[in-house]
Amino acid sequence: MKFFIDTANLAHIKEAYELGVLDGVTTNPSLMAKEGISGHENVINHYKAICEIVDGDVSAEVIATTFEEMVIEGEALAALHPQIVVKVPMIKDGVRAIKYFTSKGIRTNCTLVFSAGQALLAAKAGATYVSPFIGRLDDVSTDGLTLIEDIRTIYDNYGYETQILAASARHPMHIINCAKIGSDVVTAPLSAIVALLKHPLTDNGLAQFLADYAKAAELEAVK
Template identity: 40%
Template sequence: MQLILDTGNLKEIQELSTILDIDGVTTNPTIVAKEKKNFVDLIKEIGEIIGDETPIHAQVISTSYEDIIEEATFISGLRENIYVKIPVTHDGLRAIKELKNKGIKITATAIFTAHQGFLAAKAGADYVAPYVNRLDNISADGVGTVKDLIQIIDRYGLSTKVLAASFKNTQQVIELMKAGVHSVTVPYDIAKAMMDHPLTDWSVDKFIQDWEAVYGVGTNTKG
């Protein structure tokens, strides 16, 4: 399973990529705007942190077919390992089909039903990104919808990966991991929450207390 960071903040990416074995970074217009940096510059700076081998997912803001094609072509030329994120509107699906024929790597996004994910996969998307918590926020079943999409993709042998997005808590992530999700993209706070547990800190402190009670403060196993 791939673990991808959902952030455009350079400090967050630097910190987490140093600790974790990450498989990419996803951005969207909201994430980019939050950083108040030039889009092209930000993509370049993210790439300098994670390296050329690690992919970046960057999204178009155009809505018409012709404009999506033009913008996606521009984004795809920013670096070698980049996936263009395209929402699954009618024009978006049409553009995904055309861009895939041109060899451009695509992540279909803003997916709220398994039907939409399947259609994007059929159109040629390399990743399909359903929104988990946004579905929960409208009293739908975000985890359940993604599970359905995973099952459909796997059952019919499609090469597309399900990239689950929009998480509120780590339990949503673990439920999809158990269901065999192909990849998840998580924001900084969720990534940190996946690593941290108060009992881990307590255990480390207890180990040190017990050691120092016998061997003295400041000593370690080397002497």
């Protein structure tokens, strides 16, 4: 399973990349605003800066909501860097735009997916990635992981090549469960990714090893 980081924070992206497990980046207007990035030119330059840090795909989201405007904006984003994947909302004109981009060889990420039907349409249109938002479904007492399972079944039934990108993962168990049920990608904040490193028995074991080493060194020094 691929690991993407969901942020616009360059320091977090660099830390995840240096960990050696990062396959790509997803971001959106809300995450850009959180980092104080506003204005078209600043946003464009920020996407370029992200592409300079990582080797993998970087999802850049269109702001437009009409087919014609999405095409113009998406083509401009795709031209920024070979790593850019154009992020398109799951709306009627968005599906049309995905089909258009696919015909032009532009890769896409269909975002704001909350049902298997939406994921099916995205795959039919040729989306490179489909992003079901599991965390937001959990927020409204709906099992987001069940949606991942349903999409996996549908895509496997018909051989769709669209990759399932589990989005809005909030914690390490979201990541683990997505891996268990066959999500191709999961995108999560740095905190959820590094939380996978942690286990109290690992900490206790390391502390014991170091204590035993120190004790042995003391005994050797006494001889």
